[in-house]
Amino acid sequence: MALRTRFTETFGVEHPIVQGGMMWVGRAELAAAVSEAGGLGIITALTQPTPDDLRREIDRAREITDKPIGVNVTILPSINPPPYQDYVKAIIESGVKIVETAGSNPEPFLPYYKEAGIKVLHKCTSVRHALKAQKIGVDGVSIDGFECAGHPGEDDVPGLILIPAAAKALDIPVIASGGIADARGLVAALALGADGVNMGTRFMITQESAVHENVKNAVVERTERDTQLIFRTLHNTARVAANEISAKVVEIEKAGGTFEDVKDLVAGARGRRVFEEGDLNAGIWTAGQVQGLIDDVPTCAELIDRMVSEAEELIKSRLAGMLA
Numbered sequence: 001m002a003l004r005t006r007f008t009e010t011f012g013v014e015h016p017i018v019q020g021g022m023m024w025v026g027r028a029e030l031a032a033a034v035s036e037a038g039g040l041g042i043i044t045a046l047t048q049p050t051p052d053d054l055r056r057e058i059d060r061a062r063e064i065t066d067k068p069i070g071v072n073v074t075i076l077p078s079i080n081p082p083p084y085q086d087y088v089k090a091i092i093e094s095g096v097k098i099v100e101t102a103g104s105n106p107e108p109f110l111p112y113y114k115e116a117g118i119k120v121l122h123k124c125t126s127v128r129h130a131l132k133a134q135k136i137g138v139d140g141v142s143i144d145g146f147e148c149a150g151h152p153g154e155d156d157v158p159g160l161i162l163i164p165a166a167a168k169a170l171d172i173p174v175i176a177s178g179g180i181a182d183a184r185g186l187v188a189a190l191a192l193g194a195d196g197v198n199m200g201t202r203f204m205i206t207q208e209s210a211v212h213e214n215v216k217n218a219v220v221e222r223t224e225r226d227t228q229l230i231f232r233t234l235h236n237t238a239r240v241a242a243n244e245i246s247a248k249v250v251e252i253e254k255a256g257g258t259f260e261d262v263k264d265l266v267a268g269a270r271g272r273r274v275f276e277e278g279d280l281n282a283g284i285w286t287a288g289q290v291q292g293l294i295d296d297v298p299t300c301a302e303l304i305d306r307m308v309s310e311a312e313e314l315i316k317s318r319l320a321g322m323l324a
Contacts, residue, residue, distance in 0.1 A: 002038075003186075003311065007173040007195035010139060011098055011119050012068055014038035015308055016196025017186070018175055019203040019300075020123070020142065021072020021100050022150075022286070023047055023268070024275045025211060028057050032064035033208035033300035038308075041300075042070040042100050046082055051090035058094045070098035070121070075106065084109070092116040100142070107136045121175065123198075125153025127166050130174075140173040141166070142198045148178030149201050149227075149239050149288035160192070167193025181293040183310030187319075201288040207299045212278030215285070216297050224292025230266070230284065234259055241287040243280055245270070 002008070005016045017039035019031065024047055031041030043061060048054040054071070061069050071091050075084060088109050091099060099113055102123040113120050114137070122138040124130040130141045143166040145159030146152045157165075163176045176189035177198035189197045204211055205219050218241075228246035231238050233253045240246050249262045270283025298306070 003190070003308065005173070005190070005195040007140060007175060010173055011040065011121070013040045014067075015304060016175075016190075017304055017307065018042065018070075018100075018121075018142070018196060018198040020177060020198045020200045021045075021070075021074065021102065022200050022204060023074075024272050025200075025204050025209060026072060027210050028060035028064070029210060030203065030206070030208045030300070031069050032061040033206070034203060034304070035061075035067040035069050036065035037301040037304040038067075039300070039304050040068065040070055040098065041065075042072050042098075044072045044074075045087045045091070046074060051083065051086040054087060054090045055094055058091075058096060068098055069096065070100050071096050072100040072102065073106075073109075074102040075104040077104070088112055092118070101138070105132075105136070106138070110137055123177070124166075125151065126155055126157070127162070127169050130166050130170055134170055134172050138172070140175060140195075141170065142175040142177045143194075144198075145176075145178035147239075147289045149286040149290075151236070151238050152178070154235055154237055159189075163189060163192040163194050178288060179290050181290045183307045183314055185290075185293075186307055186311050187314045199290075200286075201290050202294060202303070203300065204287075205291075205294050205297055206303060207297060211275040214278030214280060215275060218280055219287060219291045219294055220297065222287075222291045224289045226291065227287060227289055230262075231259075238284075239286070239288060240284045241280075241291075243284070245281060245284050249284070 007016045015038040019034040019041050021042045021044040026044030031043045034041030098119050100121045119139040121140045122133040123142045125144045145162045167174050173195040175196045175198045176194035180197045181202040205216050226242045228242045230249045271285050273282040274285040
């Protein structure tokens, strides 16, 4: 069975299931496995050190699958910003037809994407930001509820409210993100008005994901309570896995500390060590509350096949059986 939605029609994907861009995680093997299984796999551009490395990563993914693959470009404030224009050029010249944007306003780059026939899916954490994204011309939005890993915004609105609010307000396809790991989340998102789902933490814990086995095993063992919100006092909230480092960051924040007081603790290089070396306390690393729903490490094909078949069962049997 295939679930047909506005997202699958607009973006040319078989199943309405997206593997969102994740720093140090969104590599060729994972993205290609998701796409080959009928979802939308996404390579994270800035995980690659240079635009030429991104070109090679896209080529590697294409050696695994000929199905559509997207690339994530996250634009964040930085003392030494990466050459975003060069990454965009690499994406266009590689023939990629789907881009996931996140962070700052993608408007300066939209004309280049549009000219190249690229569909743009923009990640938002509020309806007002989603409306702005629609106004500037993106093709779809991924709406992140408070449950999500990474940056949930500052409004603290969970998906059960945010998804239908966005679906009601927008005319373009809406992808639900945050707290989704299985068919139940997929069917719930569709019932709330979404056109598909985005999963980060769930796809991070798959066979094709390059993160260390220690990370995968830890997420399987953890519950929905094992995350920590950091940077709350800095108005740049991030949801990360609970560990010694995140606890220390929160402690420093509560004592009135500034970013300067925690920047060494939260350095990206330290978080990368967690994923590559398996030391769960080497730095901060992202995980959503959805880890409480993850209890295995399947292949991407197994996960997507299971979600789609169980979604069909839920829709046709359990829900239909409730009709008097």
